[in-house]
């Protein structure tokens with residue numbers, strides 16, 4: 356069991372949401388200081404800026420590197436804000452610590468790599484600094500928890516995680532699919548670990564920052580990390596998902612923060628109904644599996660392969676459009692059907708091999 360300490364920063368309110376804001380990348384000293392001052396004027400207390408940028412392809416802006424660290428120091432001195440940056444190697448850790456960065460975060464590409472996380476953990480031994488761990492790019496909760504454990508085992512107990520969504524092959528609405536069930540399950544597994552949502556990287560678009568932030572608050576997340584730039588349209592990286600400090604302030608003011616400690620008594624009746632419906636769902640699923648096993652028996656007797664892709668395609672398309680008519684998202688229905696189909700196939704394979 357991890358004994359986590361809260362991320363208490365003197366001068367920063369303990370109430371939700373804890374807000375971290377700043378540009379995707381530190382670009383120039385002027386851009387960093389202008390943005391920081393505008394944010395500080397809006398009451399933001401923690402400033403983020405990427406110094407080393409992991410890029411999907413070479414040739415993009417890879418960050419200004421250590422040259423930008425004194426700029427963050429100036430932000431501290433001139434605004435009183437805490438500063439945060441991403442570290443991916445031992446050298447990044449040493450450089451950031453040397454220049455007095457207050458909070459470190461581990462990026463999504465790094466947390467997917469246990470060697471890199473361990474290297475960072477080793478570099479952090481004996482250091483007392485809050486560390487935030489972004490979810491790995493792939494939707495693997497154990498890998499995420501593993502990264503948290505590696506940093507914890509290095510003696511860092513001021514820990515938090517950042518939910519920034521998960522890569523997917525077909526991008527639609529979101530840049531990175533939120534897959535909310537993953538951070539929710541993380542909350543169940545490690546209830547004391549603060550969860551911060553990164554709506555900029557999930558949505559990839561300015562318009563999605565507000566609704567995603569609200570959703571994160573409604574799910575009881577502790578904080579938000581939002582990319583904010585003095586001139587977003589001219590940002591050197593991630594320009595579509597950054598907002599000006601003014602817009603950020605507007606978004607934060609519009610958030611409705613619902614207390615998490617309300618009594619749940621009035622929900623008893625509704626919860627009973629949910630329990631009953633879940634039971635019915637289970638019964639229906641088990642009935643469906645029984646029929647699927649009968650089909651498996653038939654396929655076996657007639658030497659047919661288990662997987663009939665045309666039929667599966669038909670089911671998928673039809674049900675997904677029905678679901679949309681019923682106000683459910685197509686992604687949701689696709690995942691449900693895929694899970695059911697996978698179990699069906701598994702059960703038929705058992706019959707085939709009997």
Ligand code: PEP
Pocket residue numbers: 379380405409461462463464489519556
């Ligand atoms: C970032 O925060 O700018 C960043 C690179 O994020 P991620 O690691 O989530 O892609």
Ligand code: MN
Pocket residue numbers: 379380582592593
């Ligand atoms: Mn970014």
